[in-house]
Structure formats: C-alpha cells, structure tokens
Amino acid sequence: MTTFAQDLRYALRQLKKTPAFTVTVLLTLALGIGANAAIFTLVNSILLRSLPAADPSALVRGGAINDCCVGSGWRNDGDYSLFSTEAYEEMKKGSPEFVELAAIQAGFTFRPVTVRGDDPGALPKSVMGEYVSGNYFRTFGLRPYAGRLFTDADDTKGAPMTAVISYAAWQRDFNGNPDIVGKTFWVNTKPVAIIGIAPKGFYGDRLVATPPDYYLPIETMPSIMNVPYVHDPNTNWLYIVGRVKPGTAPLPLQEKLSAQLRQALLKTRINFTSEAGKTKLARSHVTLTPAGNGIMWMQEAYGAHLHLLTWTAALVLLVACANVANLLLVRGMARKVEMSVRAAMGAGRDRLIRQLLTESILLSGIGGLLGLVVAYGGTRALLALAFPGEHGVPIEAAPSTAVIAFSIGLSVLTGLLFGLAPAFVASRAEPADVLRSGSRTTTGGTSKLQKVLVITQAALSFVLLVGAGLFAQSLRKLENTDMKLETRNRYIVHINPQAAGYKQTQLEALYREMEDRFHAIPGIQKVGITSYTPMEDNNNGWGWNAEGLLNVSHGASVIRVSPEYFDSVGTKLLAGRNIGIGDTPTAPRVAVVNQSFAKKFFGDTNPIGRRIGTAESHSGDYEIVGVVQDTTYTTVRWTDHLMVFLPTLQRVATDGPIEDDLNLYAGALVLQTDRPIHEMETIARRTLAAINPNLTVVKFQTFDEQIADRFTEERLLSRLTMMFGGLALLLAAIGLYGVTAYTVVRRTNEIGIRMALGADRGGVMAMILRGAILQVIIGLAIGVPATLVCVRFVRSQLYQVTGVDPGVLLGALAVLGLAACVAGLVPARRAASINPVEALRIE
Template sequence: MFSDLIFRLRALFRRTTVENELDEELRFHFDQQVEKHMRSGMSQQEATRRTRLEFGGMTQVKENCRESRGTNLLETIGADILFAFRQLRRTPAFTITALLTLALGIGANAAIFTLVHAVLQKDLPVANPALLVRLGDTNDCCVGMGMSDSMSYFSTDAYEHLKKNTPEFEELAAMQAGFGYRPIVVRREGTQDPPRSVAGEFVSGNYFRTFGLQPHAGRLFTEADDKEGAQPTAVISYEAWQTRFQGDPTVIGSTFRVNTRPVTIIGIAPRNFFGDRLIRNPPEYYLPIETMPALANVPYVHNPKQNWLYMIGRVKPGTDLAQLQQKITAELRNELVAVGRFSPDHDKAKLTRLHITLTPGGAGITTMKEQYGDHLKLLMATAGLVLLIACANIANLLLVRGIARTTEMSVRTALGAMRSRIIRQLLTESVLLAILGGIAGLLVAYAGTRMLLALAFPDAASIPVHATPSLAVVGFACALSLVTGILFGLAPAWNASRTQPADALRSSSRTSTSGASLLQKGLVVFQIALSLVLLIAACLFLQSLKKLQGSDMKLNATNRYIIHINPQAAGYTQFQLDALYHTMEDRFHALPGVTKVGIASYTPMEDNNNGWGIEAHAHPQKGAISSVIRINGDYFDSVGTHVLMGRGINERDTPTAPRVAVVNQTFVRKIFQPGENPIGQHFGFPGADTNNAWEIVGVVEDTIYQNVRWKDHLMFFIPTMQEPESRTDPIDKDDALYAGALVVATDHPVDGMEAIAQHTLASINPDLTVVRFDTFDQQIAANFTEERLISRLTMLFGGLALLLAAIGSYGVTAYSVVRRNQEIGVRMALGANRSTVMLMILRGATIQTALGMLIGIPVALLCVRFVQSQLYEIAGLDAIVITSSVVILAIAAAIAAIIPAQRASSINPMDALRME
C-alpha cells in the first residue's frame, strides 16, 4: 500500500519512534489526536498510524505546534538560515557562480550609484541644507557684462544691495563664480618651499556662517575680515592642511605669500567641507572678497557693470519663496537702473523680462550636476539592465537547482511539510544568496568606484567623491540585494513547492522529453534581448567617440607642449607684460630643439573662452558675439593653424602700431557678403567710432576651440598688448592683457619638458610658476574624457551582458540535453545520426536567440531616442551597428549552444536506454 511505503520512508528518516522523541507537550497533542481517531471507530494501531502520517514526524510536530502558538518564530527563521547555509555549502560550484554573477550585477550598480549620489543627490556637509537657497538656476561664468533674462551671477554692488534689502534671509553669502580659471600662487613665508599654483576662492565675510560651519581649528571669517583696508587673511581647507602640511598646527597664525602678497592664515575649514560646489579640484584657500583687488590685481570687484559672484542664502523658516523671488527680482531691477546698466525708458522690455529664479541651495552650485548628470543617468540605466540579466541568470540557476531537488521536495511534502513552509525555506536560501552577493558586490563597488573616478577625473589633484561606500550606498546595495533575492527566488520556490508526494517513489534518474521549461526559455530570451540592447548602445557610443576623436580640428599636436602660466599671480603689472612676453620668447627659443614659442590668452581644446560683442563697420546690422584671443607672432605656427588669406600677427604689431586682427572663416562667412574681400575691412565694438577699430589683415581656417561640438563660432585674434583705442580705462585696469599659456613646438620629442619649463620660468622670476603642464595631445584627449568613460563602460556592460546571456543560454541548452537523454538515446537507436541530433539541439537554441533579437531590436530603436543628445553626429541606428551587434550576439549564442549539442550527439544509445 502507498501509505505503508510512506510510513517506512518516514521511519527511515527518523530512525526512532515518535513516542521516544516527543516532549510532554507534543505527546499530549499526539495522544489527543489518537483518541479522536479511536472515537471514530479506528483501532488503536490504525489511529496511531494515521496520526503519525498527519503530524509528519517529530520535527514537523514541533513546527506545527509551535508555529500555531506563535512562540518560536525566531528559532524557525534561524533554523531556515542555518539550513540554507548548509545547502549552499553542499553545492560550491552553484554558489560561487551565483555569487560572482550577483557581485558583478550589484557591484556595478552600487559603483554607479556612488557617483550618482555624490554628484546628483548629495547635499553639502553643512547645517540644515534644506534652508539654503541659491539665487539663480544656471552656471553662468565667469566675469562678464552681458545679462540673460534669468540672472545667475551678479556684481558686488548687486550683492550688497540685496543683502541689505532682503531681511527674509538670515544670511546671504557671495562667492567667486570662476575661481577655477583664476588660480593663486601660494608660498609659505620663511621656508624653502617653491611657490605652488592652487585653487583659491574669494568669498564674503559671512560665507562660513551662512553654511552654519565651525572651524576645525583657529577661526573662520567675519565681516571684519571682509572690509576694505583689512589685514589680508585666509582660511585653508582641511584636506590641503593635511596633505600639504601634514596637519601642522603652526600653520594657523603663520604668514603665506599669496600672489606675492603677505596673508595670515587664521583657521582651518571643517573636515569634509569641499566648498560651495562639487568640482574636480576644490579650493585649497578661502580669501575675503575685499582683499581681491590687492591680491589678484583685478579691476572688476567694485565695477557695478561686471558680474562675477554667485549668491547663496539661508532663508528664515516659513519664508514664502515665491514672494521672495518676486521681491528679489524687483530689487535687482531697481539696482540695475540705479547704477546705469538699464534705462527704464529705452530698456523697458528687456528689464521686464529680466528675473531671478530661486533654486534649492543645499547642494551648492551644481556645476558637476549639469556636466555629468545625463551621463550618470545613462550609466545607471545601463547598470540596471546588467542587473536584470544577472537576476535572470540566477533565476535560471535556481530553477535548474530546484528541479534537481524534486525528490527532496517530494519527500518533505510527503512528510507533511506545507507548501508555504517550502516556499519560505527556498526564499530564505535565495535571499541569503542575494545578501552574500550584495556583500561581495560592495567590494566590487569599491574597486569599481575607484576605477570610475580614475576614468572620469584622470587629471584631478583631489576630488570630493570617495570610493569608500557611504551609508547611503550600503543601504542601496542591501535593498538591491533583498529585492533581487525575492524576485529571482520566487518563481523557483513556487515551482519546487508544487511537487507531489508520489514523485518521491520515482527514480531521480528518470529523464523527460519536456526539456527546459517555458519559464527558463523565456528568461533566456529576455537576457538575449537586453544583451542586444546593451551591445547596440556600446556600438553607438564607440562610434560616437571615434567620430569625435577623428574630427579634423585643424591642429598639429606633434611635439607640442602647453605650459599654462599666471603672470598676474606672480605680481606682474600690465606695464611689465610686454617686456615679460619678449623675455619668455627669448628664453624658450634658446632651448635646444625649440622651433616655435606661441603666447596666448588661452589655447585650443581647453575649457576657456572670452567673447566680445562686435560689428563690422560695413555691415553694422550684422552684430554678433565673437571669441577673442590675444596672441604673439609664433602662435598660429605653434598650434598648427594655417593662414588662408593675408597675413598673421607679427613682430611689427606693437602696442603703438595700428590695431589689427586676424579672423576665422566663420567670422567672414557670417559678417560679410559672399565673395566680399574681408582684408582691409574694419570692425569694433557696437556703436564705436569708425576710427577706433581693428583692421582685418588675415583670415585663418576654422580651428576647433573649447570642444569639438562647438562649431561655426566667430573668432578673431589680436596682438598680445594691443588695446582698442575706444577704451577709456587705463591699461592697468585691463586684466585681459595677461597671457594664460605658452605653446612650445619642438623638432623632436623632449623628455622632461615640464621640469625644463619650470626651470626656465623660475630663471625669469621665482614666483612665475607652471600652473598646469600638458602635451598638446593630452590637452586634446582630455576633452574626450567623458565620452571615453561612457564608451568604455557601455562596452564593459555590453560584454558582461553578453557573457551572462551566453551562460544562461548554455545552461538551459545543457539542462535540456540532460532532461532529454532517454529521448535522444531512443532517436539514435532508431537510426538518427549525430548531425541530426546536433541540429535538433541547435534549432531550439537558435529559436531562443532569434526571438531575443526580434524583441531587442525594436527596444533598441526606442531607447536610442533617449540618448540621441549624448551622441556626436549620429542620427539613429544604422545597418552597421545593428549588423555588428547581431553578429556578435549570434556568435556568442552559437558557441554556447554547440558545446551541449556536441555532448548530446555523443550520447551512447544503450546507456541512455538503461536509465530507469
């Protein structure tokens, strides 16, 4: 009888009688059930046997009783976890494969989330960041007279006016908008340390108080430090104090030379405070705004027509921001009219459009958010797809493992285990597996974040983003682990719980012709579809990168070196610059192998630009904004720009010579009529006297500046020391005369050029230091850092997805072969040859791959619309991208299918027929 077989099987598992194992409580329940059956007419022997079947053994009796009373839930969970550990330990191959798959999926997501959280979501480490409000919504930079409709940076006068007239702010602070473009030169007094060029930021006296910060040591600024004529002081960042001075407490109170001027260090900023914005190289020194004219020799600090400050304020609790925004806009309009920047009659329309938008200031000035936001969101989505593929792979592994445990589940069901109990146990195993994978994923995330930081910021001296997982990242990884554990463990657990007790009587070696389940095949199709989407994305971004790097920039980077300098920080006045430039030309020309020495305000493919409003006198209606660069005679040859018409700048273009300019092709095309000769034409500031203008003496080709995507912009080049005659300010008020870089061309590669350049500059002036040194190739390549990062990571994720999909396809196909051993043996015994068997197995794998591709291609076509803006000159998917992605995936799928197909074709028919 079936019941007798079940009873013997249970006795074999227990090895002792129920009466000897039960404690007093369980014996009571057991005896009660026996008596109940005896009252219904059963004999004592039959009642005892029936009760044993119902209770299912001692362990099940304990669980039934205790769970019904709810007294031992923690003990049950603990037992489930211990049992899950034992099960995972018994199958090391499965466990290692699953953990590696999960670690890669969760680790990739946690690494990307680290950057996403730091760049897009993290607030400044300040007091109550929710009350901080920024005046403005863009990152306009750095010093300018123009104004867009939405104001985001302001003059000093505007800041002081708003500070006095907006009591809704507890504090309103101002900070230098473009300090990254104006480094300072610092040297500690009384030491032999050479001067260093570092980032320094000029801020208002209430800057640290607005953020609610306390000093790590010493004190922070007060309004007294930010008064005209006050003793120059500075606050040093904690990181600079630690890395530059090893935490030396004597730094506080000591004198430093900042741009050759004495400054007293009064305190150390709080630890982990990196400033008011997240940038590659945060400021090392903070200095009061009122000391800027003396320290930096700039003319715009108190010029009411120059915008150069950002503003962040701490509002009083309960302040209506909408009303405050309207009030600030009205106050700003009044101030601009009062200082003469707008006329209430002539500029009424523009004045009406001008406004200020208040934005949350808890994250500070979100420079990096605008720069990296879209790319980080893309990477997060890509990593999420990889995690989905990994989960599908784990689900397939668990399904196969669950089927292999069919006999075990059947026995447990026969012993009385409920379906919910089996599901809970198997879910415990999958969640435990996911948690272990999450822990391993954190290690992968740490290494991955370090790799991402190295790829994203290869030239950064210090970045306020750390690879160590934060509490938010750890929480994200744990939540991800739990969700994936439940998701990929639910289906296998449900399938395993549906086994029937009668299955325990069947041989575990019996095969089936059903092969892999529909769910398993569906998961493989899902993996293939997502893998194709990622492969197409990788091909698109690789194609975009190649187009960017292959652009004809009209430059010659061979044996060229870019030496950034800062004569202003070295103490040079405008009257000394002409002699300095000639001295630098002579000293560098004297070096062996040097052929050209270009001097310019800035160079191609660096993040810098200066624009002026101009109009041609022959076509005053064609006013435009044009980039302007001051250069010497060697500059065009040093960067490889060719003169197409007329001449370039030469040594005859002295400060007292007639004003001349060289323009680019776009300037000619947009300002002059087709076929009109630009040589000899004049242009100048809008409305300026015809006699006070530049004469065009040459036309050069359109060289790429700033970045490859910025095309068709006007440019003109003027001699280093020539000024427009229409200027009314004295020469010592023109800080545009300061050169920013030397371009040294040599006839062969020169080793140690940076040290040679530093020594050459120091021989001219010890305070004249190298701000930054790059080969021209390095400076050009730095413009493609983000694109390289995206391309490499999408290729990495695409390759990982391809590997996971291939493993999934191989696993399902191999499992199908094992399940169909008997069927294949019968076919071969009836005359089927090896090639027929191989084709039969390959056909199933091919159908799965084809279905995945048919789903993946439309999905990729849909997704490409969302990344269009991040691609360069790519309108959509082309045949090459789709074909190459499909071929790569097809080859991987074929390799994954051939191995089990060959194994199937080598089955011995006699061995297969004996399997019973």
C-alpha cells in the first residue's frame, strides 16, 4: 500500500505537469465512458430492472406474449397469455402451488379515467387507471405508504368502490397531502373512496411511459367503465401474475394450468366438438415465464434498439481507448530518458509497468467520474428523445448503484485496456539509452503499434459512419412515405365519452352537439368524429366475409367515422360515396372500404354494391357504398392494410344489446381549420367542458405531432448513431493527427536532410500526407467488409434498406477521407517548414 500511495502521488504530479495531455485524455474518456454509462442506464432500467416487489424472483406470469387487449375466440397457435375472469378464478382456486395469483387488466396502455376531487369547484381531468384483483398488492409483497392497500373484500360484487393512488400521482397532484386518504373522489362520475397510497417507487406490474395513477378493483370495472365482458367466459382480457411457493417445479404447474385453461374453454360458446375444435383445444396451453421484471412490454418494444445502441457505444469506447493509448505511447517516448534513468538506478521492469499502469488507471478513474456527469446529462437527453412530452416515465436519470458500479468497472477495464501496451513499451528502456540521443533510439515497434491503433480507429469509425448513414436513410424513408394524408392545419383531440358517464343511447345526441359546437367556432372547416385516427398506436380488427364468396375470410381494421371524417384527415374517395349524414343508426347498414380490402376480396371487379359482413351467416349485412385510397394507419410498416369504415352509430347485426356495445364510443375528434390556431387546445377544452364538465381532453396534438410520435424510436436511433459516428470520427482524426505529428518530430533529421539535398516543400507535404492517408486506406480495407457483415445484423431495424447503399458508402468514405486530410495537413505543413540547418544542428 505504501508503494501504491507513492505511485499515486507521483502519477498526480506527472499529470499536473502536462495539463494539455491530461485534459485531452480526460475529455476523451469522459465522452467514451459517459456514452456507455448513459446507454447502460437505459439498459439497466428497461431490460435488467426488477419490479419494486418483495423477492421478484418468485414471481411468474401465465403467458409468454403481450397480447392486447380484449379478445374472444380461440388462439390458432394455442399459446394463451390473456384469460377470462372465469379461467383466472379456476386457476386461482385449483393451484395451491401459488402463494398468491393476481389478475391484471391487459393492454399496452392503461385506461384513461376521469377523476374529480371532493372539491365541488374542482375540474375533472383525465388520468391513467388500472384494474387489478384484490390480492394484487399482496402478490407483490407490498406495504402501503399511507392508509391501506386492497384486500379480497374490496374486489367483490357489491363492495364499496375503492381506489389506491400511486405515490407519484399523490406527490404530483396533491403535493403529498395525507388528508386525501379516506376522501371520496369522483371517477368516471362514480363516487370512489381513496383508501391508501401505494409505496414509493412502485410503478405497477409493467414498465411503461405512463404508469397508472389510480388502481381500482376489477369488480368496480362494470360500473366505472360500463363494460360487459368482466364476467363473460368468452372474453379474454386479463394477465395473470403469481408468486409460487418455494420448491415448486415449474413444468408440472404449467401442465396443471394448461389443463385448467382447457376446462375453462369448454364452458365458452366456442364449439370444440368438431375435429378442428378438438385439435385446437388440445393445443391450448399456458406457458409460465419469469415475471421478476414485470410484464415485458417495454422490454420487447425497446430491446433490439437498446442492444444495438450498446454495441455502438462500445465501439465508440474502443475508438476512445485506441486514441488514449496513442497519446500514452507518444508520452511514453517522451519519458524514455526517465525510464532509462529509473532502470539504471535499479528499478525492475515490473516496477516500471506498475507505475505506468497506476497513471493509466488514475486517468481512467477520473475520466469515469467525469463520465458519470456526462451520463447523467446524456440520460436526461435520451429520455427526452425516447419519451417526448412524457413526465411520469419511471426511469431516473441519476446514476443508480448498478450504473455507478458499471462505470467503475468500465473505468478500470478501460485503464488496463489503453494502458497495458504503452506501459510494456515504455518499460523496455535500457540504461544505456540515457547516454544516447532520443531521436536515434526511438524504436520502430512503437511507431508500428501507433499505426495499428490509428488503422483500428479508422476501421471502427467507418463502420459507425456507415451505420449512422443507414439509420438516417431509414428515418428519411419513413418520414417521407406518402401516407395519403393531409396534416396541414389539422388537430387531433382524443376524448373518452365512456369515462364522462355517457351511455350508448346518449351518444347520437352527444356527437351531434360536438359537431355543432365546433362548427360554430370561427376558422374550423371540418369536424371528424372517429374511433381512432391515422398514425396512433391503436387498432381494432375483425374478421370479414363477402356475400357470394364461400370460404373466403380476411381480417380487417374497423373504424367508425362521421361524414366529415375523410375530408378532415385528407383521405380521398376513389369510387362511390362517403359516409353521409343519412347513414343513421336506423338506416340500412353501409360501409366504405379501402383499396386493399376491395382488391383482396373482389380483385379487379367493381366492389360498389357488394355486400360484406362479420360472419358467414351475416355476410350480407353491409353494403359497400364507397372505396377510399389506402391511407396509413398505426405504422408505415403495415402494408396491404385492409380497412373497413362504418358510420359512427350503425351497429353490427350480431351484436347484443346496445348497452353492451363498446364499439360505439368515439376516441377522437379531427379538426380541420382554415389557418393555424395556436390556442386550439384551450378552445377544444373549453368547448368540451361547455358540453359536459366531465368530457375532458385525454390528449391533444397537431396531426403532424401525432405522426412524428410514431417515428420517435427511429429518430432516437438515427440521432444517436450519428452522434456516436461523429464522436468516433473526431477521436480517430485526433489519433491520426497525433501519430502524424509524432512521426514528423521523429523524422525531423531525415526531413532536414531531404530538404538540404533539394526536396521541395510540396514533396515533403505529399510524403507526410501520403503516410497519413495510407493508414486510413488500410483502415477502410478492414472497415468495408466489416460494415457489410454488420449490416446483416441490423437490417431488421431498417425501413426499406436491405443493404449498404452506395451513396451512404461513398459519403462515409468522403467524410473519413476529408477528416484524414485535415488531420494530416497540419503536421505536413509543419514538416514542410523545417529548416534544414536547424534539423542538422539537432543531429
């Protein structure tokens, strides 16, 4: 320890003597380590993070896929992840292997609910709510922050309606006021008592950008949400998560749950007596998966991109290490005399290596601390890019214990990686060298190692530059796709009439009043009412048949629209007519289909007047009255998307009572104006509140903003790969400059002799530049095939990019070549200005 302390003090003195070298190395390391630490913060928070629950390793989930959201019928592959309430209850009663088995509503996003406090003057607002079983919090082993959490008694029919509020919502909306526990709030116009506050740090059973603010018992859902399927054995809508008893074997339990599922399926309306039915019943099963990380929605959504960014950041760190190693080699040569003197005084080679490694690890340690600062700022920027406009994302930018440990480990590894080779080279000093001129005793091995490092930097930089170009090209193709939409002066107002307390029988009057009120606002030209809008993360699909076409059935998205909807989003009519004001609930059923639907069912024949339906026995329920162009919904990656547009309130013949028909509820208004109206959100909120104070705006965006949101991940990837590529290029250019400048110093005598013998300045500059560019060319010879191999692994994340575009390749070549010329030009000019007399005098 005494020797280590001595080495450490000496290392600090040495670094203090060379401030330019120290600052350059620390900045390089801070950027390299900070970039990796920032990416690891997201990787740790999204991919590796365990739920904030007691003993998360004991949690398992029934199901392996993230189905969404409410489904009926059987699964063709037999792999169930959604379950009916009845199936869940049978599994819960018949599986003593579970300490607890909880049920949770399915879905990628939670259900907006309208909440108003007990203050009579308080305005309601839309928040996220989640419906869970009474043993939900008990399954996760949680204790309340205040009040109490649910019990089984809270989740029974006829029980008083209760709710638990999240800690984050309690702090955000109520400033941590403990008096809200025990008070009655109005949730979707129903009185609900707040019985407790969830523990701090608990964000629910899955990681999402908008975690639930309120937790509500499943049995309150029929009353609060007016849904009919909670106890329908044909409707699968629940995720199940359980805590298994110690020593429970997973495979027997999985088989047992599968058998219970098949028993529950037999009680549904599905016919399992046919041969096809028997086969599908036999294939129906439950797969148990670990649930310590929760329901893996965000992990699946972001996993591939995070892995790619991890590898990209690692390549940048390698470039940084190579750059620092080059700087240390140059510095080591400058300390050749010092090392020779130490050796002459009896210092062994291992002692010299230890001293030099101490300096390297000290540098990397300080760089790692600075990297944590860079990582904090970088993580904040990443979160803003990945989740624009979201303020409740349960991911902290501040470094966690795991991130700090990662940074420390990475710093030590980096110090060893870039310090080992220079230490070995510098430690090879011979005592006799102290009596000689350093210019003559500099070994060629050092120069070769430096060149190898520069070549490596050039190859890695080229790979990153091409990658940045490909992702930029992919993003450009995505954003420039012709979506057949008009976005200028269009606004999307998401609403939830169901949460505002409207019954299905009241919707016709509500929609008419919304149209009248918004049309009365100066500047508004079109008011479209729809179940969902283009380029939002929502979809509702049904199976469709056509009259006269036996055994022909295809799935298609279904959207309910008002007469002005197509004009409001810019969808053009190609044949027939639009949905009209005469297509009322009592009028003959009509439908408008898109081009893909018409071609899929009817080929090149005219679809106008043909009849379609949602079942073979009802294949003639709807008459096709119009065909519209294929516009883009959900994602531009969804091609040949079949779509059916129905009047807002015309019902399917096979539906039951109107009180059970949730498809009648509109999800958004599309407002087209004659000019930009910057206060449109305020106007929309006031207009809806004037109709009904409970009719809140769930989300407001311009049409352009909604479309841009669908490219958030691609935009994040493109920007980060460009940033990493640019950083690697800068580091490679600095490394090339350093090696070239060092080469000029080492060859001062030679250059002086050449110029004394008649070499001109241009020839000297060309010689130095030729050496610098040759290293880059060798790097390109390695980088080009490496790039072609790497593209195969990222092709699935690119849009309409199947290989390396020649333009991208040439662009990367040009950028790297230009950087090489700039990096080599300054040393070349310095070499050309050498005075032969001074050079020979030095000799």
